[in-house]
Structure formats: C-alpha cells, structure tokens
Amino acid sequence: MSPKQRVVVVGAGLAGIALARRLDRLGTPVTVLGEERPRPYNRVLLTEVLAGTYPPEVIALPSPERLRHGRVTRVDPCDRTVRRADGSVVDYHTLVLATGSAPTVPTLRGLGEGPELPAGLHPFHTLDDCLRLAGAARAGRRVAIVGGGPLGVTAAGALAARGARVVVVERSPRLLGIRLDSTAEGLVRRHLARLGVEVRTSAAVTGVRTVDGALRAVETADGRLLHTRLAVLACGASPRVKLAREAGLAVRRGVLVDDALRTSDPHVHALGDCAEHAGTPYGPAVPALEQAATLAALLSGDGGARYRGSRPPTRLTLPPATRTGTRAGAPAAVAAPRRERTGDAGRPSPARAPVPFDLVAFGEVEAGPGDHVVRFADATRGSYRKVVVRGDRPAGGVLVGDLDAGDALIRAWEAREPLPATGEDPLHPPTDHGGP
Structure with a gap:
C-alpha cells in the first residue's frame, strides 16, 4: 500500500483506539495521531481513578502499533495531508477525525479573558485533570462541584470517597435534569447525603472570587457565597470541531456525518464525541464503540455497513455509604462491612457490606x-x-x-x-x- 493509500486517525481516545484495533484485526493499516501522553486511556473510567478505586494504569487502552504522539494543527483536504505541531506532515488516503470533546467553561464573573483558570478551579475531563483533583482533594477539604449532571454527581461521589466535604451546586431544580423522575432523583439525593455530600439546586453559579489568582469562593445568582479553595467545573462538554471547521468541513454542533460516518469530504470521516449524526452529537462509550465497528467494516471493504444511531441509557454508579454517612478520612469506597448481629432466633444474621x-x-x-x-x-x-x-x-x-x-x-x-x-x-x- 502506497503512503497515500492509508488510513490516518486523529485522536487517541476511546473512539480512535477502538477503530484502530478493529482495523488492525481486519488487516487494514492505520496510523493514529494522539495528543495526550503517555498512552491512551478510557475517559469513561476517570471517576474510578478520582475515587481511588483504580490506579491510572488500570484505565489505559492498548496502544496501536502505529501510534504517534503530537498535536495536529491543520488538515488540508485538497492535498490530503495532516500537519503536526512539530512541523511534520502526514499524508492520508482516508482521514478519520476522532478529536473528542472539550470541557465547557461557563461565563463567570471574576474569570480572566485568557484560557487560564484561577488556581483551585478545575475542569474534570482528562487524566491530568483527574490527577490534579485527586492531589488537591485532601480529606476534610471543602470542594464545590459546579453542575449536577451525571459528571458532577459522579465526581461528587468520587471526591466524597476520598473524604472531601463536597457541595454540588446545580442551576436547575433537580439533579440530572430530565433523565430521572422525582422518586429516582430523591434516591440519588438520599445516597449523596449518606456520603456526606450537600446538594444545592436552583442555584446558578454566576461568578468566582479570587485572591492573587487563586480561588476563594463561588457566587450564586442570589448573591450567596460558597467559600472554598477548590471547585470542579462539571458543566458538560462540547465537540472539538476546530480542525474540521478550519478545513472547510460541514459543522454544526459536531462534525456532520452521514450513515457511513462520512463528512462533507468523501475522504474524511468522523466518529465519537466530535461527530454529529442525524442531528445528534453522542457522548463516549457505547456510541463510540458502535461507530468504530461500523467504520472499521466500511474501511475494510464492507460497503453495506451503516451506522443507524444509538440510544445509550444514562448509567450512574456512586460509591457505597455507611449507615451514618461518610466521615472525612474514611473513604466510602472502602468502608468496612457491618459486623454480624444476632437475630431473634439466637443465630447470627448475615453481615451486609x-x-x-x-x-x-x-x-x-x-x-x-x-x-x-x-x-x-x-x-x-x-x-x-x-x-x-x-x-x-x-x-x-x-x-x-x-x-x-x-x-x-x-x-x-x-x-x-x-x-x-x-x-x-x-x-x-x-x-x-x-x-x-
């Protein structure tokens, strides 16, 4: 196969790695250009790392044989080339954009004009974000979570498992929005309370207070201050479409793709968080794997393979809690089981962890x-x-x-x-x- 007759994947997240592994098994050569070091990982499991349940190496993904690190700065569909930050150029016959998503940073009073956030204000999107948070969230330290969606709620549970004193601040009246009915939402709140997590709903965060470039408080729309030196932005994510847009590809919220996951350029495909199919941009995990399977079949010669869309459920797992709640310094994820107690008949009842x-x-x-x-x-x-x-x-x-x-x-x-x-x-x- 000539240099032009090859598949190049931009992005080494779950979608890009899943596609590369399938293509390797099907005998189709593929080169993956990844931005993050040292190796690919499964972003879906970041909360397990934050909770201390898994060490970082457990969530690593198998690296494809032809994985090259370095940021991609430009895609030229006319020449069918990809330019990297080090000045090198990679030719392609078929390009796949798997550039993922970027955390949403809300417009807040007190934030500067540049991309730098105040010390103590963290996104939660990458492994580096996760490790920085884990190092900062000492037992007993107060942490504010800005956003009560799935990411915010699971991050709250993970930090509570480390013994942090967590407050979730959500602008809507309910956690997890329209995903739950009131009964299920009440059960989530009850479990968070048992973990020691405080929940404040109908409380939009509108600003931050800083001293010498470091966070000191977050401010809600009613003027109340939540004093904290550590806060997590869990306000969702947006598809990363800058490369596609600058290359002249059709973009709405995500990179527009058809049932063959093909963009407006027939030699460029997209999948995973960055892609928008039939008006829907999808999140990680199940849709990414389904798209990878479809595209691998297409690129390996199955012209009839088509992606029909996904309907992934919302899944949520929180650490276990003791009956009296999680105390600082006693992570809920490793709470000891209750001792056996004697039942009415004089025999021990089963212990319940x-x-x-x-x-x-x-x-x-x-x-x-x-x-x-x-x-x-x-x-x-x-x-x-x-x-x-x-x-x-x-x-x-x-x-x-x-x-x-x-x-x-x-x-x-x-x-x-x-x-x-x-x-x-x-x-x-x-x-x-x-x-x-």
Whole structure:
C-alpha cells in the first residue's frame, strides 16, 4: 500500500483506539495521531481513578502499533495531508477525525479573558485533570462541584470517597435534569447525603472570587457565597470541531456525518464525541464503540455497513455509604462491612457490606397520553423500578438498585421490541426462597 493509500486517525481516545484495533484485526493499516501522553486511556473510567478505586494504569487502552504522539494543527483536504505541531506532515488516503470533546467553561464573573483558570478551579475531563483533583482533594477539604449532571454527581461521589466535604451546586431544580423522575432523583439525593455530600439546586453559579489568582469562593445568582479553595467545573462538554471547521468541513454542533460516518469530504470521516449524526452529537462509550465497528467494516471493504444511531441509557454508579454517612478520612469506597448481629432466633444474621448505588435511566421517564406506567419499589433492597409502556413496548424507564432484573427491559427498549414475554415480571427480582 502506497503512503497515500492509508488510513490516518486523529485522536487517541476511546473512539480512535477502538477503530484502530478493529482495523488492525481486519488487516487494514492505520496510523493514529494522539495528543495526550503517555498512552491512551478510557475517559469513561476517570471517576474510578478520582475515587481511588483504580490506579491510572488500570484505565489505559492498548496502544496501536502505529501510534504517534503530537498535536495536529491543520488538515488540508485538497492535498490530503495532516500537519503536526512539530512541523511534520502526514499524508492520508482516508482521514478519520476522532478529536473528542472539550470541557465547557461557563461565563463567570471574576474569570480572566485568557484560557487560564484561577488556581483551585478545575475542569474534570482528562487524566491530568483527574490527577490534579485527586492531589488537591485532601480529606476534610471543602470542594464545590459546579453542575449536577451525571459528571458532577459522579465526581461528587468520587471526591466524597476520598473524604472531601463536597457541595454540588446545580442551576436547575433537580439533579440530572430530565433523565430521572422525582422518586429516582430523591434516591440519588438520599445516597449523596449518606456520603456526606450537600446538594444545592436552583442555584446558578454566576461568578468566582479570587485572591492573587487563586480561588476563594463561588457566587450564586442570589448573591450567596460558597467559600472554598477548590471547585470542579462539571458543566458538560462540547465537540472539538476546530480542525474540521478550519478545513472547510460541514459543522454544526459536531462534525456532520452521514450513515457511513462520512463528512462533507468523501475522504474524511468522523466518529465519537466530535461527530454529529442525524442531528445528534453522542457522548463516549457505547456510541463510540458502535461507530468504530461500523467504520472499521466500511474501511475494510464492507460497503453495506451503516451506522443507524444509538440510544445509550444514562448509567450512574456512586460509591457505597455507611449507615451514618461518610466521615472525612474514611473513604466510602472502602468502608468496612457491618459486623454480624444476632437475630431473634439466637443465630447470627448475615453481615451486609455497603454496596454501590447503581442507576440506569433510558428513554422517556415520564408518561405521555395513553402510556401505561409500571412501578416497583423495595425499601429493604433499596430498589426502585419504573417503566413507561407504550402499546406493547417500553418507551423508557428508570431502574435503581439491583439492575440485573432490568436487563431484558433495556434490551427491548434499545431494539424497539415488545416487552419480554418470559412469563416473569421483568420489574421484580427473583424471590429468594432459600433457607437460612
């Protein structure tokens, strides 16, 4: 294969690495140009590193054989070349943009005009961000989380697991927005409280107070100050489209792609966080892997492969909490199990170790006209399940606690199929009829 007859991927995140690995297995040569060092990693697992559950090396991704480090500064579709920051030029036959996303930095009073943030104010998007936060979040230190979406809530749980005193500040009335119904949101709040996390909703952060370039407080719209020297920006992310836009490719929120994940230039594709398909820019993990599988098949000769879009559920896992909450210096992620206690019959009851809080929400969590709603709650198990049924199909729902019982429901929703006809109630976990 001549130098021009090769695939070049810009971006060594989950999407780019997944594509490169598939192409390698299919015998299609590929070169990956990655910006971050020292090696690729799975950004989805950053909260596990922040919590101290995993060391950084555990989330590393296998490096493709032809991985070259260095920032890409320009794409020239006319010459089919990519220019790097060191001045080198890479030719391509097919280019794949997997440039990912960048953290959203809100407009706040007190921030300077430049890109530099005050000391103590951190985004949470990269491994470097994660390691800086982990080093700064000492036990007992107060930390403000700006944003109560999935990223903010999981970051709050991770920092609480390190013993930090965490406050989540969210501008809307509810955590996680429209992803949850009020009951599930209440369960999230209750678990955060058991972790020692304070939640302030309907509180938009509008400014920061600094002294000598270092954070001292965040300010909300009602003029209240939350005094802290450490705050996390968890306000979402935006597709990184600068290279594509400067190359003249069609861009809206993300780089526009068709069902072949092809941009407005037939020799350039895009996938992952930076791509926008059928009006939807997708986040990491499941859509990125699905897109990588589709594009690898196409670039390896399967002309019929097409990407039809994804409907990934929202998944949330928080560290376990003790009955009395997490105290500073005693991470919830490693809280000791309760001792056995004696039951009424004089024999010991089973010890119960604290368990993580698991939640998944999918589709529409509020019923529309003509919909049927099925609910199940088990306070003993800490379980809650709600499914919105439209006709004979699940339109959406939310599951909290033991998620195994809901796997069939989620599969039916993803495949747009009728509810499972198994003869068992998919909302209820099996009853344990075993002996003591």
